[in-house]
Amino acid sequence: MNWLTDNKIPLGAWMENFVDWLVDAASVFFDLVSITLETMIISMVDAIEWLHPLVVIGVVLVGAWFLHRSIGLLVFIAAALLLIINMGYWVETIQTLVLVVSATAISVLIGVPIGIAAAHRPWLYTLLRPILDLMQTIPTFVYLIPTLILFGLGYVPGLISTIIFAIAAPIRLTYLGVSKVPNELLEAGLAFGCTKSKLLYKVELPAAMPSIMAGVTQCIMLSLSMVVIAALVGADGLGKPVVRALNTVNISQGFEAGVAIVLVAIILDRICKTPSVKNEV
Amino acid sequence: MTVVSIENVDIVFGDNQEKTLPLMDKGHSRDEILGMSGDVVGVQNANIEVNEGEICVLMGLSGSGKSTLLRAVNGLNKIARGRCLVRDGDKMIDMAKCDETTLRHMRTHRVSMVFQSFALMPWLTVLENVAFGLEMQGMPKEQRLQKAREQLKMVSLDQWADKKPDELSGGMRQRVGLARAFVMDTDVLLMDEPFSALDPLIRAQLQDELIELQKRLNKTIIFVSHDLDEALKIGTKIAIMESARIIQEDTPEQIVLNPATEYVEKFVAHTNPLNVLRGRSLMTPIDQLAVKDGRIMVTDNAWIELDNGKLIKAHNSNGEMATVDWTPETILANTPKDAVFLVPANIAMREAVEIRYHADQFMILMEGDQCLGVLQDHNFYHALLGKHFGRDESL
Numbered sequence: 311m312n313w314l315t316d317n318k319i320p321l322g323a324w325m326e327n328f329v330d331w332l333v334d335a336a337s338v339f340f341d342l343v344s345i346t347l348e349t350m351i352i353s354m355v356d357a358i359e360w361l362h363p364l365v366v367i368g369v370v371l372v373g374a375w376f377l378h379r380s381i382g383l384l385v386f387i388a389a390a391l392l393l394i395i396n397m398g399y400w401v402e403t404i405q406t407l408v409l410v411v412s413a414t415a416i417s418v419l420i421g422v423p424i425g426i427a428a429a430h431r432p433w434l435y436t437l438l439r440p441i442l443d444l445m446q447t448i449p450t451f452v453y454l455i456p457t458l459i460l461f462g463l464g465y466v467p468g469l470i471s472t473i474i475f476a477i478a479a480p481i482r483l484t485y486l487g488v489s490k491v492p493n494e495l496l497e498a499g500l501a502f503g504c505t506k507s508k509l510l511y512k513v514e515l516p517a518a519m520p521s522i523m524a525g526v527t528q529c530i531m532l533s534l535s536m537v538v539i540a541a542l543v544g545a546d547g548l549g550k551p552v553v554r555a556l557n558t559v560n561i562s563q564g565f566e567a568g569v570a571i572v573l574v575a576i577i578l579d580r581i582c583k584t585p586s587v588k589n590e591v
Numbered sequence: 592m593t594v595v596s597i598e599n600v601d602i603v604f605g606d607n608q609e610k611t612l613p614l615m616d617k618g619h620s621r622d623e624i625l626g627m628s629g630d631v632v633g634v635q636n637a638n639i640e641v642n643e644g645e646i647c648v649l650m651g652l653s654g655s656g657k658s659t660l661l662r663a664v665n666g667l668n669k670i671a672r673g674r675c676l677v678r679d680g681d682k683m684i685d686m687a688k689c690d691e692t693t694l695r696h697m698r699t700h701r702v703s704m705v706f707q708s709f710a711l712m713p714w715l716t717v718l719e720n721v722a723f724g725l726e727m728q729g730m731p732k733e734q735r736l737q738k739a740r741e742q743l744k745m746v747s748l749d750q751w752a753d754k755k756p757d758e759l760s761g762g763m764r765q766r767v768g769l770a771r772a773f774v775m776d777t778d779v780l781l782m783d784e785p786f787s788a789l790d791p792l793i794r795a796q797l798q799d800e801l802i803e804l805q806k807r808l809n810k811t812i813i814f815v816s817h818d819l820d821e822a823l824k825i826g827t828k829i830a831i832m833e834s835a836r837i838i839q840e841d842t843p844e845q846i847v848l849n850p851a852t853e854y855v856e857k858f859v860a861h862t863n864p865l866n867v868l869r870g871r872s873l874m875t876p877i878d879q880l881a882v883k884d885g886r887i888m889v890t891d892n893a894w895i896e897l898d899n900g901k902l903i904k905a906h907n908s909n910g911e912m913a914t915v916d917w918t919p920e921t922i923l924a925n926t927p928k929d930a931v932f933l934v935p936a937n938i939a940m941r942e943a944v945e946i947r948y949h950a951d952q953f954m955i956l957m958e959g960d961q962c963l964g965v966l967q968d969h970n971f972y973h974a975l976l977g978k979h980f981g982r983d984e985s986l
Contacts, residue, residue, distance in 0.1 A: 497704075498704070498712075501665055502698065516715075517713075517714070
């Protein structure tokens, strides 16, 4: 056994060297990405903060009404957002929302095309599957360290970690949706003269839409579950008070911040989820 | 005019075609080839010509290759060897070898298709579904919705235009499928067991509707079915397939009268002869009747007299008998009950039985002014018992 422990394979060292090399070789690139994303997120947060909270609530309510036309939902959203303002977490809620929405938007923009490509090329999915499994199972803190080194403190490492964690959902569910399109619909599309792109936009994507929407909803929830971890690397938002409460053993602060996170989760879930269900009925 | 011509077509599923094709030529069976090369033979050496206005039915059990062959006609299935020609104006286009653009042109303007499971897009309304193919033709939105609405009226579903397909019954959904294919104004229609998923009453109704539509529109239809009664009812020509080969291709009547193999014979054994047989195959020919004193005896006490094949008169022991010249337009209620009917030789058995039910006498089959034979109870019983349908007894 001594022989085994004496001749340690330097797995960790290799990774460290790789990250060091990345920093040396591409620090300009990473800095650029970091600055761009950071500026985008901060300006979005600033823009929403500049508006009166009641205006923001009004916009959310109008949006929810358009999607669902349910009075009950509107009452719930209004009450929940007012409670958040009352607890004093409005600014943090905005920051969290911007982070979650950006992470979801980027995940969907990258994930849906990858999912479609994988559905059309079985070999690509065989290649992707272990990578997706790895991204979802490897403890978040492990890749938090290199992202921290590459992108510095702030929103961006939080955002990147969130994307790594959440992007598997839209990829998997888009793949599932597109590869499960009934063969007869594909045949009908072809028989009536679809080109490859028409087949994608007129048959495959509409048929897969319920599944893709489920992927988006899941992606939002996974992103939200990362807010506390994002706070550890300096991303502002509802995660910060939770981390602070943990460090100072402050039950009341921890509970209130926790309630705010849960309310944001429920609001996002209710707003996003139902359209996909409607399509199935 | 030939519209679809399938020439020596082989279809193989799998990646070892170079190995499979020579095995097929050596005459190995489908199962042997599957074992030797891992490929599945879908269709082997198929030849069919379908003319304008014909309904050609591809008949066979599941796995016989009928749907596979149908899908070659619009290029959904790739052909390993042979040609599958479809008329485009004055040209015949080989669907297996033409380029993408030509293939799309053929699919949008020459060949459309109806599916067994309807294959309607569940997220589109009924109207949008019917307009789907027109959209692929590149027709502007207003115009295609207008045209789709008119077509929906033809299948009497205009009330349902804005519903989603899953709100419709199976029969209605397939009418939408038919409308979607007919609205394309293509000359060729491919129908892949379009009525198999429907219950029997709706099926019969849609079959009748299809026959009516076909009378008006005169399309060239290739129809896949596993139901012989359906094939006999709809088809002007039937091709029977068994394990990837076409084993017999003929008119409906010839299929039931002269089944080429035991397999076909089993198929036709339970057919209802009323729908298929015609006078010529039922009758007792004149030259097989007994002749006594220059009289041709039809029964013991009824006879006819002929002059060079022309009827002079029909007699029985009570004297000369009245005759009626029957045509498909004749209204039986207006004809005498005890007359000898002169009917065309190609009269359907169902019509002949109706005449016999109305009048108590035998019938004489005519071609022009020539008497060919007689039809009486014995001939009907013979047919109803299925005695025409054996290969041994068919002569």
